Each structure stands twice: as C-alpha cells, then as structure tokens.
Amino acid sequence: MSDITLEPPTNVADADYDASLAAIRRAVREFEGCRPAELDVLAGDLDQLARMSDKLAAGRVEIAVFGEISTGKSAVINALLGEQKAAVNVRGGWTKDVWHASWSSAGYVLPGFGASELVLVDTPGLNEVDGAARGEMAHAAADQADLVLFVTDSDLNEIEYRALTELAASHKPLILVLNKSDLYRPQELEDLLAQFRGPRLAKLVSPENVVTTAADPREVEYVIESANGSTRSEWRKPAPKVEELRLRILEMLQADGKSLLALNAAMFAADKTDRMHALRVQLREAEANRVIWSFAVTKSLAVAINPVAVADVLGGMAVDATMIVTLGRIYGIPISRKNAHTLAISIAKSAGLVSVFEAVVSWASSALKALTGGLSTAISQVPQGAAAGYGSYIVGQAARFYFQHGASWGDEGAKHVVSQILANTDKKSVIEQLKDEIRGKISRNVHAESK
Ligand SMILES: Nc1nc2c(ncn2[C@@H]2O[C@H](COP(=O)(O)OP(=O)(O)OP(=O)(O)O)[C@@H](O)[C@H]2O)c(=O)[nH]1
Ligand SMILES: [Mg+2]
Incomplete structure (x- = not known):
C-alpha cells in the first residue's frame, strides 16, 4: 500500500467560484467599453450579464419552477414557502410574469456567505395560447437559474420532453417533479414513476432527482361520526406534500451549492459573451x-x-x-x-x-x-x-x-x-x-x- 495520502480537494468550489466571478466581471467590463451605437443593441444582454455578476457576488441561488400551464408550478412555490404568495388558479395561463420569492424559511446558507439568499422563481406556463413571448420569458428565467424544478402532472408530452431535453443539454441541474400525486391511485403513481426513472429519461434526469408532490391537493370528504352514532361529512383540504422535493433541493445545494452557482454563472456568461x-x-x-x-x-x-x-x-x-x-x-x-x-x-x-x-x-x-x-x-x-x-x-x-x-x-x-x-x-x-x-x-x- 502506498503511504502517500491524497489531499482532500478542499477548495475546488472556492476556486471555481473565484474564477467564474473574475471571468464574468471581465466580460461586463469589456462590453461596457463598447461604443454607444453598439451599447444600444447590446444593452439587454449586458444587463443580464451584470445581473448574473451581482447574483454570483451576493451568493444568490435561484431555483426556477418551469413546466406546462396548470401543472401546479405556482402551487409548488406556495407549498415550499409555506404561505400563499403565488396566485394559483384552475384557469391555465394564470402566471403572466416571471417573479421571484425569497425562500428564507428553507434555512439554507451558501458556505462562506453570511447572508446568501435562496430564491424561488415562478414562470409562466410553456404552452400557453398566444404565449410565445411568455414562453421566452420562462426559458430566459430557466437559463439564469442554478437549479430547475421541472413540474409536470402526467406523463410527459412532446413539448415537455423537448423542453426537458434542451435543459439537460445545457447541463442545467434538474429535478423532475410529478405534481398532483393525490389524483393518482398508488399503482398508477408507481407506473408513472417507473416511467420517469426509466432508461428513456435517465439520460436527462437522474432517477434520484425524480420526486412526487401534491402541492395543492384536492379536498377530500371526511366522514365524521358523532358519539350518538350519527354521521356527517365534511370536505377538507389535506396539507400539501412537498417534503420529498424540499429535501432533494436542500441535499443538492448542500452537496455542491457553491459549485452549482459558479458553474451556472460561468456557462451563462460564456453563452452570453459568445452571443454578444x-x-x-x-x-x-x-x-x-x-x-x-x-x-x-x-x-x-x-x-x-x-x-x-x-x-x-x-x-x-x-x-x-x-x-x-x-x-x-x-x-x-x-x-x-x-x-x-x-x-x-x-x-x-x-x-x-x-x-x-x-x-x-x-x-x-x-x-x-x-x-x-x-x-x-x-x-x-x-x-x-x-x-x-x-x-x-x-x-x-x-x-x-x-x-x-x-x-x-x-x-x-x-x-x-x-x-x-x-x-x-x-x-x-x-x-x-x-x-x-x-x-x-x-x-x-x-x-x-x-x-
Ligand atoms: N389535485 C391537485 N391539484 C393541484 C395540485 N397543485 C395544483 N393544483 C391545481 O392545479 C391548478 C393550477 O395550479 P397552478 O399552481 O396555478 O398551476 P401553474 O402551473 O402555476 O399554472 P400557470 O401559471 O397557469 O401556468 C389549480 O387549480 C390548482 O389548485 C395538486 O397537487 N393536486
Ligand atoms: Mg402559475
């Protein structure tokens, strides 16, 4: 046996982070020096680059919730937050804008940052009628995010499969969330999960990153029996079930939150600067x-x-x-x-x-x-x-x-x-x-x- 002990790779995340921050700041400076006529055209991209630089410097982790309309994206955000911040509605296309909610109750702090922030980003549904521009907004939010929760409420259709493939191709860390689990019988749920964790999707999302939730379960009828033997029924909403998702998110962040942030910023900056x-x-x-x-x-x-x-x-x-x-x-x-x-x-x-x-x-x-x-x-x-x-x-x-x-x-x-x-x-x-x-x-x- 060799008596050489390998140094544990301690500061890999820190080195990635420092290199990424330096690269993105360099890119911002380079483009800020453009002539006014060029700046006019590049302003939007430059803003996004500057925003990404600020995000990285502040240690702000963004988790985008992404998927088709009415799959329960906003409901997932509310359930994770533990409060009704996002508007949830049975009518599809309810969320019209990308918006951010601070998720301080998660209690996660990025190593080395006293006051890092965890942010949940709600996005409009993908296949909204006349919603091409909103679809773009959703894609842009996912591009910037460090982690994407891809929410679906059934087996994936063609649009969802394509969107998931694109995200995976850009090496975006993904969690596939099968929401509305309360609507499925146990066997159906098992079959769907087997499908999601099967070989076709394993290339896109690793099986341990497939989770089920019931973010806003349907009310169920409870039959209440009183002492005298009479019964009455009452409709009650069960508590949301998002614990498996919450734990999976925190595990991923705990394992390599800082690297995720650094890698995401570096890839975003590389794409943006190529485009610019x-x-x-x-x-x-x-x-x-x-x-x-x-x-x-x-x-x-x-x-x-x-x-x-x-x-x-x-x-x-x-x-x-x-x-x-x-x-x-x-x-x-x-x-x-x-x-x-x-x-x-x-x-x-x-x-x-x-x-x-x-x-x-x-x-x-x-x-x-x-x-x-x-x-x-x-x-x-x-x-x-x-x-x-x-x-x-x-x-x-x-x-x-x-x-x-x-x-x-x-x-x-x-x-x-x-x-x-x-x-x-x-x-x-x-x-x-x-x-x-x-x-x-x-x-x-x-x-x-x-x-
Ligand atoms: N049964 C059941 N219904 C749910 C669940 N989550 C959401 N819903 C319902 O699904 C509908 C859509 O929920 P939203 O959270 O608004 O869905 P969304 O994906 O944000 O929709 P858009 O913003 O329109 O794209 C609402 O009627 C919710 O009550 C769930 O876990 N179980
Ligand atoms: Mg919504």
Missing part, C-alpha cells in the same frame, strides 16, 4: 460596409467633379486615409492619420492599384487643362471617378479585414488577403453601382444649379 461577440461582429461589419461605401462614393465624386483634389497619388490617398481612421474607430483600434496613410498606400500597392491611381492622376492633370468648369462637364468623367472609387472600395475592404483581425494580416500576409479580396469582389458590379451613384448625385446637383 457575434452581435458586435455583425454590427461592426454593417457599419464598416456603410463607411467603406460612402468613402468610395466620395472618392468617385471627388475625382469626377474636381480632378484638382486628386492631382497627385498622395492627394488621392487622403480620402482613403480618413476612411481607414474611421474604420479603426469602429473596431476600437485607434490609428494615426500618418499610419493610416501608410497603410492605404501599402494596400494599394499590394492590390496593384497604384497604377489605377496613377492613371487617374495623369488623366486628372489633362482634365484640368481641358476643364471648362461646371458640374455638367463632370458627366464625361464618370468612368474615371468610378475607377478611383473602386480603388478606395478595395482599400477599405482590406483595411476592414486588418482591423477585424486585431490589426493583423494573419499568417498569410497582406498580399494574400488583398488578392483574396480582389478575387471575391465583383469589380464590374461595384464600378456600375459607383457610376450610378455619381450620375445620381451629379444630376441632382446640376438640377439644383440650374434653378
């Missing part, structure tokens, strides 16, 4: 494309209307440098004008665009001599304008790639990136669109001038 990153990428793409197009049009017009502006290659690149500075701002990567200029020229060189620019410049010098003034003459300069605009468009696309990749050309270098962009760009169509833009703008201006 993807959204931010989309926003940036859309904005960058708008910027590139508007600079390409500006360049086209500048060349078509006023060749003086581009009388040398460097002058022509000034518009592109401004575009690159603007793109850098979109991607949160500041770049000086001087560096933007250098970048524009190096992209233009990689793309073989310098010759395009030089051609435009040499044309511009001769156009200058022939220029008689007036916007109407610009009509004949449309092709040169569009060619110059196309150059800016390519410079813009390459710069976008560069910023998208954190100011890097990646392993294959600038030349490769630029040639990919050229290969994937429909030059003819870009030039045609630019021509349309120039003609449109010029004819509007000519029209205005002649007034």
